[in-house]
Amino acid sequence: MRGIFTPITKLRRDVFTEVARFGYERDLQHTDYGYFYEASYRIIPGERPTYRESVFKERAIIRERFRLALGMKIRDQDHYESLTADMQTMDSTAKQSEMPIVNVIPFACEACPTNTYRVSNNCRKCLAHPCTAVCPVKAISIGEKAAVIDEAKCIRCGRCFEACPYHAILHFGRPCAEACGANAIGSDELGRCKIDREKCVSCGLCIVSCPFGAIADKSEIFQIITAIRNGEDVYAAIAPAFVGQFGPLATPAKVFSALKALGFKDVIEVGMGADLSSRHEARLFVDNVPAKQPFLGTSCCPSWEAFARKVLPGDTGRCISSSSTPMVATGQRIKQDNPKAKVVFIGPCVAKKMEGLEEDVKPYIDFVMTFEEVMGMFAAKHIEISDMTEDNKAAEASHDGRHYAVASSVAPAIAACIKEMEPGREVQIAHADSLADCKKMLLLAKAGKYNGYLLEGMACPGGCVGGPGTLMPIAKAGMAVDKFAKTSPWEHADQNPVVQGKPIPGEPLPTHAGTQPGNPQGV
Amino acid sequence: MKKVIVEVCAGTRCTISGSMDIVANIEHLLSTYDEEGEPMYDIEVRNVPCQHDCEKDGSLAPIVIVNGEKIVCASSDQVMNRITELRD
Secondary structure: OOOOOOHHHHHHHHHHHHHHHHHHHOOOOOOOOOHHHHHHHHHOOOOOOOOOOOHHHHHHHHHHHHHHHOOOOOOOOOOOOOOOOOHHHHOOOOOOOOOOOEEEOHHHOOOOOOOEEEEOOOOOOOOOOHHHHHOOOOOEEEOOOOEEEOOOOOOOOOHHHHHOOOOOEEEEOOHHHHHOOOOOEEEOOOOOEEEOOOOOOOOOOOOOOOOOOOEEEOOOHHHHHHHHHOOOOEEEEEOHHHOOOOOOOOOHHHHHHHHHHOOOOEEEEHHHHHHHHHHHHHHHHHHHOOOOOOOEEOOOOHHHHHHHHHHOOHHHHOOEOOOOOHHHHHHHHHHHHOOOOEEEEEEOOOHHHHHOOOOOOOOOOOEEEEHHHHHHHHHHOOOOHHHOOOOOOOOOOOHHHHHHHOOOOHHHHHHHHHHHHOOOOOOEEEEEEOHHHHHHHHHHHHOOOOOOEEEEEEOOOOOHHHOOOOOOOHHHHHHHHHHHHOOOOOOOHHHOHHHOOOOOOOOOOOOOOOOEOOEOOOO | OOOEEEEEEOOHHHHHOOHHHHHHHHHHHOOOEOOOOOEOOOEEEEEEOOOOOOOOOHHHOOOEEEOOEEEOOOOHHHHHHHHHHHHO
C-alpha cells in the first residue's frame, strides 16, 4: 500500500537488506549461494505462519523474491528448478537482468475477484429499492433478507452501486488492476493476475498496490555491490526525488557521504542531467512546434513515453520528445569525464529499470536501483546516515532541475529555457500525472486540442516523489525536494554554468524513440 | 489532557522499518478534534538520531520513546495506544 508501512513493505525491504548483506559479506572466491535458503528462515522464522496458510508457502514466496532481487526470472512451478541455478550468471559485475522487470509471483496471488458487484449487509431491503429499477438487465432482485445480484446476468455497469441510498452495493476490483493505468492486468487460467506484456509500461504501481505482495520487480543490488567490491569506478547518479527519502535527519550532504561509504566513487545529481534535458527539449520545441509537429511531449518519464507511443499512432507518436532523459544525460556526462565509469542510477522509479535495458541507453547507464533498494544497502552495511559528516559539494543542478521530481515542474523548467531562447514567446502548458490522466491528455492532443502546447506527462501520481521505489509519504517528500531546490544558486537550467558549453544532448546522442526492450520494432 | 512527548528514531534501520510512517500516523492525531472542536491530543513529535540499540539486534527497530519510555519493534497502533493511555 502506497504511503502506509505494512508487513509487505517490511518483507520487501528485508529481502533487499539480505541480498545486500550477502553481496557485501560473502567470500568472493568461495561463495555459498545456499545463503538464501537460510535467509528465508531468518525473514520467516518459526513454525507458525504469520501472513498466509502455511509457513512453507511464506518462505517459498520469499525465495522467489530473492530470485528477483538477485536479477533472476521467476521459476515455473510445474517442474524442478534449483533456487540458485542461474547464480553463476548473476554473479557478475555487469548488467544481467532482462525484461520483464515487473513480475507476478503466481502462487502468491490470491486471485482476487475482478470487477464484481456484491450486496453488503448495509442493505435495508428498503421499500424504494432503486437498485432494481436502474438495473438494465434485471440482474438484481429483492431476496428474503436483502437485495440479491445474479452474477450470471450482471453486466457490471455499476448503476445499482450508484443508486443505493445506503451504499450497500460494494464494488470489488483488483487493486493491481485499479492501479494500472495501462489496462495491462488480466488473468491466467487459474484466475490469478497476469500482466499483458504488450500493454505494460513497467511503471511499477501494481507492485506497491497489491495487498498480498504478489508482484515484485527485478533488482540489480547484487551486481552493483559485486562491481564495487571488484574495485571498479562505480558512480551514483541520484535522482532529484532523493531529498528527504532517507529520513528527516539525512540531509542531502549526508546522503552524498553515505553513498560514498557504500563504495561509490562519486555522487552526481541527476538534476544536472535534467538541466541538460530542459535545454534540449526547449530547443526541440522552438525548432519544431508548430511548424513540424503540433505539440511536444516531455521525455523524462519512461512509462509516460512508452504509454504515449502506444496511445498515439504513427506520426503523432513522434511528438513525444526522444531526447536523452535526465538519467541518460547524467550518465553521458559521467562517462565523458571517466570512460571507465560504471553508472548506477538511483531513483524512485521501476520504469527506469526498463529504460536502462534499451540498447541505446545501456552504454551510459550500467545499473538502475530504487531508493528502497539502496536503503537496504545502508542497513546491510550498518551505515547510519545521520552520523555522517556532510559532503558539501558544489551544486550541480539548478532549482528547476532539482524540482523535476514533483509533478507539473518539468514543463515550466523547459518553458523557462524557451523564453530565454525566444524572448516574448508564450508557452502553453498542459500536464498530467497518473497514466489514466495522461491518457485523457493524449486523446485530447490527438484530437488537436493541444496544438502548440508543451505536454508534461508522469505515470506516478504526484510525480517521481510518488514513485514505487520511495520510502516517504508523497506530500512530505515533495516539500523536502522543494526546500533543497531553493538552495541552488541558479533558478533555471540555462543559468546553470555546470551545463554551459557542454554539448546539448541530442543529435549525436541516443534517440530511444519507440524502442522498448522486448519490443524492438516499437509500437 | 496531558502533554505527550513522542521521540521517533530517524536512524537508518528505524527509517527502513517504517518509523517515518509512524510519525505520519501520530501527526494525524494532531488534527483530531472532539465534539466541542477542541484538539483531542497534545503531542510533541521529535525526530531523534539513532539510539544504537539496533546495532546489537536489528529486529528491535523501529524504536519510539513515549514520555521517556522506550518501545522497541514499535508499530503505529502500539504507539498510538500508549499515547492515548498517557493522555488520560
